[in-house]
Amino acid sequence: MTERVTRPLPHVETMEDLLTAACLVEEAAAECLQSLCEQMEVHHNPRMSALFTRLADMRASHAARILAEMEPHWRAQRYRRDPRWLADACPGVADMDEAHYLMQPAHGLQLAARSARRIHDFFSALAAAMPDAALEQRAVELKAQVAADLRAIEEELARTQSPREDWSHDDDPPVIQA
Numbered sequence: 001m002t003e004r005v006t007r008p009l010p011h012v013e014t015m016e017d018l019l020t021a022a023c024l025v026e027e028a029a030a031e032c033l034q035s036l037c038e039q040m041e042v043h044h045n046p047r048m049s050a051l052f053t054r055l056a057d058m059r060a061s062h063a064a065r066i067l068a069e070m071e072p073h074w075r076a077q078r079y080r081r082d083p084r085w086l087a088d089a090c091p092g093v094a095d096m097d098e099a100h101y102l103m104q105p106a107h108g109l110q111l112a113a114r115s116a117r118r119i120h121d122f123f124s125a126l127a128a129a130m131p132d133a134a135l136e137q138r139a140v141e142l143k144a145q146v147a148a149d150l151r152a153i154e155e156e157l158a159r160t161q162s163p164r165e166d167w168s169h170d171d172d173p174p175v176i177q178a
Contacts, residue, residue, distance in 0.1 A: 009122075009129055016074045018126070018135050019066055022142050023078060025122060026063035029092030029115055030056045036099055036108075043101035043174075048108055055112045058149055059092065066142075091122035102170060104163040109153055116150040 010021040033056035040049035067075060094115045100107070120143055127139035 009126055013131060018138055019070050020078045023063050023066040025090055025092050025119060026059050026066060028090035030059035030063055032093045033059060048103055051105055051108045062145060092119040100168060102168050104167050106160045106163055109157040109160060113150060113153045116146055116153055120146045120150055
């Protein structure tokens with residue numbers, strides 16, 4: 001289930017460092033999924049909009065729980081951290097190139113599963129790099145929460161009808177106006 005994470009990891013020496021990184025990852029994933037929800041609304045795809053809202057809420061609830069666990073002064077400082085470890089993208093941010101205005105639930109769930117796997121792999125790599133047992137244990141707990149989400153997404157995907165072969169066909173596709 002765990003793939004090798006090649007992206008840089010944040011420098012973590014304290015629980016504040018760990019929870020800040022975890023919160024940023026979950027917030028970024030939630031924001032990305034919410035953006036996909038809004039795009040689906042614009043393209044009159046309410047089924048996908050509702051799915052992405054539910055998936056965004058899942059990530060946002062994790063971020064809120066992590067935020068509640070943080071000391072007040074940590075919360076105030078979390079956006080002042082060095083974000084270079086995020087590199088080009090946060091581990092949980094979905095690849096927007098995979099989105100399509102006519103995408104079906106199976107596509108959205110596959111996209112969400114890939115995102116959750118990257119977050120899981122991130123926490124796995126983070127746990128392995130922790131300087132002490134308490135930080136490692138908390139990173140393992142974060143990984144377990146994401147693993148539960150991933151199982152739920154994969155179970156839903158298994159129950160979801162596969163899209164028809166012509167799912168992306170549109171007799172009147174959008175045209176960019178010059």
